[in-house]
Amino acid sequence: MRDAQNHEAEDSQLLAPKGLTDDLARLLRPGFTVPAEVDRVVLALGRRRIRASERTRRVVRWLAGAAVAAVLLVALWVGTSRARLPQDIDGSGRVDILDAFTLARVLDERRAVERKWDVTGDGKVDRADVDAVAMSAVRLDKGRVQ
């Protein structure tokens, strides 16, 4: 351990002779000088490339954000449009026989009806609307039976 420390101390005192360093500097010096204009152009090119990659990154980030927003909007639209179905009497988000059953009970008990329950569009809410809701529930083209 002590030996290693001694070597380190010796190494740090090692200096090349001045003649050798001068010769090496002369040998490795480029045989030309880079004009300041070329330097500026190279720097400008570098900066432009960096800016371009930053722009690409920004666009990618923006597109990702837009995609997420679009997915959220579609999900929201699907959710609300399902709830908006006039046949969805009980507001469960789906149309099934319980909607027709609910409407039939409202009519039987002579409770107040809502205008939106006029599924047939004949200006009144009656048994025909109950049947229309029930028929919507059993429609096959909804792809419910595989």
Added chain:
Amino acid sequence: MRKLLATIPVLILLVGVAAGQGKGVRFAAVNVYLDSGEESLAAYQLELAAEVGDVKIVGIEGGEHAAFKEPPYYDPSAISRDKVILAAFTTGEQLPKGKTRIARIHVQISGDAPPQYAVKLNVAASTEGRKISAKVSVTPQGETQ
């Protein structure tokens, strides 16, 4: 050689007769049951499909209990197809409990494969419209030609 040629029409005839002796078109009924246990059954909706066999629905009738005697709601396009959604409700007070036949489906069967049916209960409800758990089952009845 001539004898061999003479046997060909006979062979064709025999093959034809054998094919004719396979199961032709026949009719059967499928009983659909719901078991709502201790709960009164006021409404149901289910899906039924023939998963195996060449089956066409030709008619649908109601159940055994007075509350569901009328044929259930179904899409008329289900007739001549192999699947149907059935639904019915009653606002009456006399409601079935336990296992009851809620519908009978008449089918036309072609081919040799014995039909197999898949049935799925979408919803069952009590008289107040409260969802209840129930078991749905189907039982095919004898076939007639």
